[in-house]
Amino acid sequence: MAGLPVEPLLEIDGKNEEKVEDNNDIYINDNNKQSISKGALPVREESDQVGEREMALPPGSSIHRSGSRPQLDLSKAAIQGNPEERDPTILLPNQSDDISHLALDIGGSLIKLVYFSRHEDQSTDDTRKKTVKERLGISNGNRRSYPILGGRLHFVKFETSKINECLDFISSKQLHCSGIECHHWTSDSTANRNTVIKATGGGAFKFADLFKQRLGVSLDKEDEMDCLVAGANFLLKAIRHEAFTHMEGQKEFVQIDHNDLFPYLLVNIGSGVSMIKVDGDGKFQRVSGTNVGGGTYWGLGRLLTKCKSFDELLELSQKGDNSTIDMLVGDIYGGMDYSKIGLSASTIASSFGKAISDNKELKDYRPEDISLSLLRMISYNIGQISYLNALRFGLKRIFFGGFFIRGHAYTMDTISFAVQFWSKGDAQAMFLRHEGFLGALGAFMSYEKHGLDDLRVHQLVERFPMGAPYTGGKIHGPPLGDLNEKISWMEKFVLKGTEITAPVPMAPPGTTGLGGFEVPSSKGGTLRSDASALNVGVLHLVPSLDVFPLLADPKMYEPNTVDLSDHNELEYWFMVLSEQLPDLVDKAVASEGGTDDAKRRGDAFARAFSAHLARLMEEPAAYGKLGLANLLELREECLREFHFVDAYRSIKQRENEASLAVLPDLLVELDRMSEEARLLTLIEGVLAANIFDWGSRACVDLYHKGTIIEIYTMSRNKMQRPWRVDDFDLFKERMLGSGGKKPPPHKRALLFVDNSGADIVLGMLPLARELLRRGTEVVLVANSLPAINDVTAMELPDIVAEAAKHCDILRRAAEAGGLIVDAMVNTLDSCKENSASVPLMVVENGCGSPCIDLRQVSSELAAAAKDADLIILEGMGRSLHTNFNARFKCDALKLAMVKNQRLAEKLIKGKIYDCVCRYEAAQVEWL
Ligand SMILES: CC(C)(COP(=O)(O)O)[C@@H](O)C(=O)NCCC(=O)O
Ligand SMILES: [Mn+2]
Secondary structure: OOOOOOOOOOOOOOHHHHHHHOOOOOOOOOOOOOOOOOOOOOOOOHHHOHHHOOOOOOOOOOOOOOOOOOOOOOOOOEEEOOOOOOOOEEEOOOOOOOEEEEEEEEOOOEEEEEEEEEOOOOOOOOHHHHHHHHHHOOOHHHOOOOOOOOEEEEEEEEEHHHHHHHHHHHHHOOOOOOHHHHHOOOOOHHHHOOOEEEEEOOHHHHOHHHHHHHHOOEEEEOOHHHHHHHHHHHHHHHOOOOEEEEEOOEEEEOOOOHHHOOOEEEEEEOOOEEEEEEEEOOEEEEEEEEOOOHHHHHHHHHHHHOOOOHHHHHHHHOOOOHHHOOEEHHHHOOOOOEHHHOEOOOOEEEOOOHHHHOOOOHHHOOHHHHHHHHHHHHHHHHHHHHHHHHHHOOOOEEEEEOOOOOOOHHHHHHHHHHHHHHHOOOOEEEEEOOHHHHHHHHHHHOOOOOOHHHOOHHHEEEEOOOOOOOEOOOOOOOOOOOHHHHHHHHHHHHHHOHHHHOOOOOOOOOOOHHHOOOOOOOOOOOOOOOOOOOOOOEEEEOOOEEOOOOEOOOOOOOOEOOEOOOHHHHHHHHHHHHHHHHHHHHHHHHHOOOOHHHHHHHHHHHHHHHHHHHHHHHOOOOOOOOEHHHHHHHHHHHHHHOOOOOOOHHHHHHHHHHHHHHHHHHHHHHHOOOHHHHHHHHHHHHHHHOOOOOOOHHHHHHHOOOOHHHHHHHHHHOOOOOOOEEOHHHHHHHHHOOOOOOOOOOOEEEEEOOEOOHHHHHHHHHHHHHHHHOOOEEEEEEEOOOOOOEOEOOOHHHHHHHHHOOOHHHHHHHHHOOOOOHHHOOOOOOOOOOOOOOOEEEEEOOOOOOOOOOOOEEHHHHHHHOOOOEEEEEOHHHHHHEOOOOOEOOEEEEEEEOOOHHHHHHHHOOOOOOEEEEEEOOOOOOO
16 A cells, blocks of 8 residues: 555545444653763753644744645636535536546446546656756656556446436546546536547446437447456556455455466356456457356345345345255255265255255245355356366466455355365465456556556555445535545444444354355354445556565565454554544644644544544455555555645654754764764664654653653663664674775665654764765655654755754765755854765655555655665664565665564564664675
8 A cells, every 4th residue: 555646535425425314661861961872962941842842833834735635726616506505516627637537337237437537747846856866867758658647546336227326426527528628617418529438338338328418428338358358457467456365254365476367267247157268468268158147146036035135135145044945965864974975964965955845935934044045056156167167278267256246255255165166276266356347447448548558566556535436326516526525424424334334243264064154154244235335445556656676576575564464463453543543633633723624624534544444353355465554554544635734744843953953962972983883873873763753652652751852862871782683793894894804885875764853863864974974875765745753755855954054974965965055054064075975865755654665666766776785774664564574685774663562572572662773784795
């Protein structure tokens, strides 16, 4: 879940709305020792008191709005329709977030929509960016020109019986007009006379006239098989956590090697079933099918149980016991297994077979049992025929898609069991997270020059904004995102609440040997009627993202250290994040002036994030493979979704000011030291200053006990080697050499910085200065968007410029790196050498999270990495929660203070406030 883009807010208010109706051992040491290596720096005046950290933003402070944030252009906004209406639709004709493509798959029961919204390329006048680009040799000419430069793919579905709601939705969002046409709203459907929309599925024929009449658009019919295959190929190549296995209630994502994808069998289970052998893009053959499919289950089920909807029928099956109606092996063999041929007593010998001998009528059977019997009969049958076809063509992988599955755990388990059983484990059934959207995606792919074919996994970021994907419902509000609508949607969403969001207890998976499952085991009580609604996010297309080139083995790289598929871990982190929520909301609301609007947004944010947490507790793999980094990023994304730009802005400012005030003294003390003592003091300084972490509850409790500088001093005084992980001597040898041999300096170091205040100013900047002084170019790598109190790339140049006022080394390097211009700096430093300096640069990392997924970084970081031979990752988020186990092609130093007791125990068998200094040399010779 890494990456830059921020989801614009959707005003979607669909079916969901309809439902609405209805220990630490650290103490403050206040004796101010005068030695800098273990001492206290001067305590600043009263205004540094922690109690004042939460002061409101000073008048005139500007709020940084990220360039990647979609802004609403309200010019020429007009009310559409009757202005007297309570919530009239407001049209934003100049909104740049225009829609260029829409594609549809109109099936018998559901209409699936895939639509694309585009951003203008965010050109910027940022001088830092320009100089960095020049320095790093990034030219726009190197990059291919994408028709899609930053945009998003949305996935939405409607019931076909409610096609008018679908048409309203398309109309309200103007999805049927592209580009320039969008800017000229008219209610006259003739204006779109020449517009053609790609569509597949039988409804593309059936409803063509209705589309013409209501929207004035023509449907360009695309072949259903072509679309299914194109959609599946795109998903399997472009989305990291798309395919998964599902066995005995356990969902496991499968890493698909793009170079080894074909051939495979695609089984699409709609009303009927198609089995397609796929050999490549556009290369496929429908090899088989069966008329016993989703339509059969629904049709027979409706007749036999009087259920009103497919989902109701499916939900019934959850409580069913098919042994009351199916004839089992044990029924024939007097309760015994037929072990000679490997059949257990519970194996279904004949679906519905008991009905022939029982002297019973339909009314004597429970609808729940009928539904389960039907479901098992059809799923096993499909699984078996699929396997036989895979066998026919020597295919090992079978992907199942189509809306029959609709994320239903028991259906997937049953199909998987059949494939496993008949293939004796040789073939594997896999499922797709976007199972229902294959056709619509394929239809979308059939537009020419959309640029999607060339996008790679690392250029796609999936986000899960609240309320985005939905089925049906009334359309309210303006055609483009409206925060107010979203907030009220959240309010109602949670009022209805528990059914959608509360965790469902997981029943332990149970089987009874070869015969299969006794009763549905994968889920407890109820099937969510919006089962797939929260599993499919909005797909952001970000061509500027790259894989970090210094990863030793990108294919094996896993950013997360903490895997939340372990239920105990998930429960623990769920509790941590839930407990932090009230305080975070307070900070976020205060950062926006504490207005009523901010309070309402804060409340909606808390509801939305809690709903995500509850959803993930219920199904940890709902959004793809879940690690701790994903949860922490989700929290930041959620804040942005409700327009909280930077919740810790004022805290960051205060901590920067306090730290900058004591920096000159620190530099003077450092310069008095020997090279060796200085290096150790610098590393100690980084570790000590990493204590300023507003994401850690233990640390936040600590901040109430002293001023910034007191805490910093105390933290430094606690620095005792050996640290829990202590490779300092190895690092020192690489830096200073041994036995009279002096190693060459590193050419370029990438310093992945963490928190604002002391962490950056008194920790990482002095370390950067040491590297610069030794002739190593330094690139400070900082977040693109705010996350907790982390310093951002946008904020760093000002901090560096301020620090450079007291230090010639930093000043010359910052000038060489284009961070500051001469005139800005009033030098006070005594050492005035005029020689040219190696540069100090700042690049953004491409993320807005306290952690970093190095598979998706900014192109400027990727460019900076090309000449780098040292990377330093700092902080818990970047070097412990993520990347602790990452291996690099260059030397790597991981520095962090562990500010969580449980993590300390689990990761380093230590305790809270222990430190990590992990050094791993590149596998190349420097001597
Ligand atoms: C969010 C963080 C990873 C940030 O740590 P940092 O990278 O700033 O060192 C960390 O504060 C964290 O894991 N906090 C949650 C756990 C806790 O409150 O102990
Ligand atoms: Mn941090």
